[in-house]
Amino acid sequence: MKKGFYKKLFFWIFVFLALFEFWCFYKVIFFDDSKSPWIVFLTDRNGEIITDKPNEFWYKKVWNLDFNSKFVKSLLLIEDKNFYLHFWVDVLAKIRALTSNIWAGEVVSWWSTITEQFLKNKYFFKDRRWYLQKLKEANLAFFFSIFYSKDDILKAYLENIYFWNNIYWIQWAIETYFWKQDLNQLTDEEITILLTLIRKPSVKSINDKDFVSIFERIKKRLGFSFENKITKLNKKESIDRFPFVTKYFCEGKKVDCIGKTSIDANLQKFTKNTLNKTLNSLQWKNVTNGAVLAINPETMEVLVYLWSRDFANKTVDWQVDILEALRQPGSTMKPFLYLLALQKGAFANNFLIDLKSEYDSFEEGKTYFSENYSLKEYWLVRFQKALWNSLNNATVRLAKEIWLNEIFSYYKENWIKFLENDYQFYGYSLVLWNPSLTLKNLAVSYINLIPDFETRTDRKLNFYFVEKPEKVERKLDKNKFLLYKILQNPDNRDISFWVNSILNTSIFQAVKTWTSSNFKDNVVISYNKNFLLLVWVWNTDNSSMRWVTGITGAGYIWHKIVEEAILKWYLKKDDYMMPEWISKLDYCLDKNCFRKEVNYDKSEAKYDSRILERYFPEKDIFEKVSGLEKSQLKDLWFEIK
Numbered sequence: 031m032k033k034g035f036y037k038k039l040f041f042w043i044f045v046f047l048a049l050f051e052f053w054c055f056y057k058v059i060f061f062d063d064s065k066s067p068w069i070v071f072l073t074d075r076n077g078e079i080i081t082d083k084p085n086e087f088w089y090k091k092v093w094n095l096d097f098n099s100k101f102v103k104s105l106l107l108i109e110d111k112n113f114y115l116h117f118w119v120d121v122l123a124k125i126r127a128l129t130s131n132i133w134a135g136e137v138v139s140w141w142s143t144i145t146e147q148f149l150k151n152k153y154f155f156k157d158r159r160w161y162l163q164k165l166k167e168a169n170l171a172f173f174f175s176i177f178y179s180k181d182d183i184l185k186a187y188l189e190n191i192y193f194w195n196n197i198y199w200i201q202w203a204i205e206t207y208f209w210k211q212d213l214n215q216l217t218d219e220e221i222t223i224l225l226t227l228i229r230k231p232s233v234k235s236i237n238d239k240d241f242v243s244i245f246e247r248i249k250k251r252l253g254f255s256f257e258n259k260i261t262k263l264n265k266k267e268s269i270d271r272f273p274f275v276t277k278y279f280c281e282g283k284k285v286d287c288i289g290k291t292s293i294d295a296n297l298q299k300f301t302k303n304t305l306n307k308t309l310n311s312l313q314w315k316n317v318t319n320g321a322v323l324a325i326n327p328e329t330m331e332v333l334v335y336l337w338s339r340d341f342a343n344k345t346v347d348w349q350v351d352i353l354e355a356l357r358q359p360g361s362t363m364k365p366f367l368y369l370l371a372l373q374k375g376a377f378a379n380n381f382l383i384d385l386k387s388e389y390d391s392f393e394e395g396k397t398y399f400s401e402n403y404s405l406k407e408y409w410l411v412r413f414q415k416a417l418w419n420s421l422n423n424a425t426v427r428l429a430k431e432i433w434l435n436e437i438f439s440y441y442k443e444n445w446i447k448f449l450e451n452d453y454q455f456y457g458y459s460l461v462l463w464n465p466s467l468t469l470k471n472l473a474v475s476y477i478n479l480i481p482d483f484e485t486r487t488d489r490k491l492n493f494y495f496v497e498k499p500e501k502v503e504r505k506l507d508k509n510k511f512l513l514y515k516i517l518q519n520p521d522n523r524d525i526s527f528w529v530n531s532i533l534n535t536s537i538f539q540a541v542k543t544w545t546s547s548n549f550k551d552n553v554v555i556s557y558n559k560n561f562l563l564l565v566w567v568w569n570t571d572n573s574s575m576r577w578v579t580g581i582t583g584a585g586y587i588w589h590k591i592v593e594e595a596i597l598k599w600y601l602k603k604d605d606y607m608m609p610e611w612i613s614k615l616d617y618c619l620d621k622n623c624f625r626k627e628v629n630y631d632k633s634e635a636k637y638d639s640r641i642l643e644r645y646f647p648e649k650d651i652f653e654k655v656s657g658l659e660k661s662q663l664k665d666l667w668f669e670i671k
Contacts, residue, residue, distance in 0.1 A: 054166045057153045069202070070270075070280055070287045074295035075331075075495045081276045083268035095185050099213040101200075101221050102184070104252055108225050110144040114180055117172075145171040148187040151198070192231040193224065195265060200224070207263045218254040223263070225252075236263060272298055273341040274351075275332075279493045290495040292331035297324070297591075297598060301334045304590045308583075309339055309567070315576040317583060318569050319346045321353050321469065322591065325562045326600070327477045329496040330489055333561075333600065334591070346570045356466035357566075361420040361544040362555050363472075365479060365513060367461050368417045370440050371428055371652065372509040378516060378631040379617050380652040381639065382416045383659055384408040384424040392454040400426040400458070403547065404526065409666050410646055411525070414629070417513075418522040420544070422462055429461040431653040437461060444485050445475045469553075473564045476557045479540075481511040481606060483559065506609040508632070514540045514558075515630040532585040535592045537603055545579040552579055554588040561600045563591060621645075647671045 072081035096102065106113050142150065146167040154167070174183065193203035204210045208220050216224075223236060226245045233241045249256075270276055272293060280287035305320050324334035337351040368376075385407055391398040400423045402408075407423060408416075416424035429437055438453035438460060456465055470491065478485045482504035516522055517540035520529050527533065533541055533554075541556035550573070553566045567583040569575060575583070595601045613633040619625040620642045639650040644667055648655060651670075655663075660670050 073290050074293045078295045080271045080295050083270050101213045104221050144187050145183050151190040193227045218256050222249050274335050292495050294333050298334050300594050308587050315578050317575050320567045323564045329499045330492040332491050353469045359472050362542050369513050376652045377635045378414045380413045381410045382424040383427045384411045384421050389458050392457045398458050414516040414522045419526040426458050480559050481514050482506045508609040508612050511609050532589045549574045552583045554584040645669050
């Protein structure tokens, strides 16, 4: 019976100890590292500080601790003079503290060792201090002293101790309060202040009566003799100039977020000011918000990132990243279709049919009608001008010629990966880009249009500064080059945008615009191998703007940023060598070639058509012309031979 009794006794003792240890270790085991002190310290690509702030919980920074410094020796003398002698708790000090509490009838001292103080600051900073809590800390101190050296514990203690003003780190305290970097630079008065802050961390002023009392006691105990000179301490100011950038650079990190970002702080600031100034001027036209993204395609470095006009303004989607939201970028997707047409044999000065027509909607009993944004028809229009002027009739007719299922596969395999369903689900609205995608996805897809960049769907934005970009040998693609020159030439904008417009910059850009039919969105995007810029203007509440287009809305912002990027040498004149089979060719506008244009085109291009005389041989038209279309064009005085 005795044997059975002892077995049960040992069993319940074991259970009790196991539960006790679980109770002690619970917060340590399940502690969230994101609640540990750490600092967010970021610079832009030029070394300018753009973020210098604590995370939600305090500060921390990597540094070297001098254990022989006067500060550390003074700290040990005041807080735990036997730190290197006792194993985990100072038994005599505990007994003295307990006796003092009993005699006083209240808690006047806990006399915690540095190991216990570290555990309290790290894992139990919000817990009420009481005898059971002190028992827990003492128990944990025993195990920590087994697995960690005294130096490791002391270093961890100084990285977690509170020094007032939301500072939990000794190095940050001396930088903030005394503008010093080294513990050995501290004066006796500064050391005394810091040690007093440890004892009285909730102080409102170092001139408070309680603070001064503790200060004088510590000064006397350390044997310091100095004349008080410090009357107040500096306040630490948090800096987070570009929260848009901080969020992505530090995303997923639960330790120090310190590094050099890819952002150009001056260009980002200029962009934000330009965006806000423009939106303020358009407020009376019901324009409230905008987004800007600038990338260096060579390295995928993000130079500018603004997903809203103001991260802190709750009325304008503030912390909702609109660059990640699904939108319908409309005509900015047309270049991909026109590139496919170039690959299938189209020429820059081929003609496309621009007539309002009906098409298969792929829904029983329904027909799809194309219609230009201006509601005008241009009958026969050159390929390059149909693209730049975003003629919907010509675009849908081109899609019919190439076959919609082939376009769908081309988009999905080479440009936009996330298209779902099949081509019949989207119908011809596919080429006018009614399907939704993120603006980030749109920007990254445009990189595939750069003449000497290979087509890839795995590119990702990079917020890290690239010190030495990898040199890559690239081959110029003639069709991408031709598309680039079409979008770069302001003469191609004469139908809808005029030759002289806000889209002309001191270095001409390959640029495309889009304005939704209901004026809810407008966007401008330009690209070359050094700089890709996307500007989007819209309304936070998704209401329509009052006749604000890509030219009058996003266009002005885009123009100012491009000119600033040119000044900063992000944008330079093209240095592309003319690819094989591409030439600058004369295009005669009349039979005798009294008037002509000089355009980039495929070198084998030969045209007999004469625009001024409305003479159009069928071979100059890229699409096969139906009998009905010939009849319609003839009625409009277009001679088709």
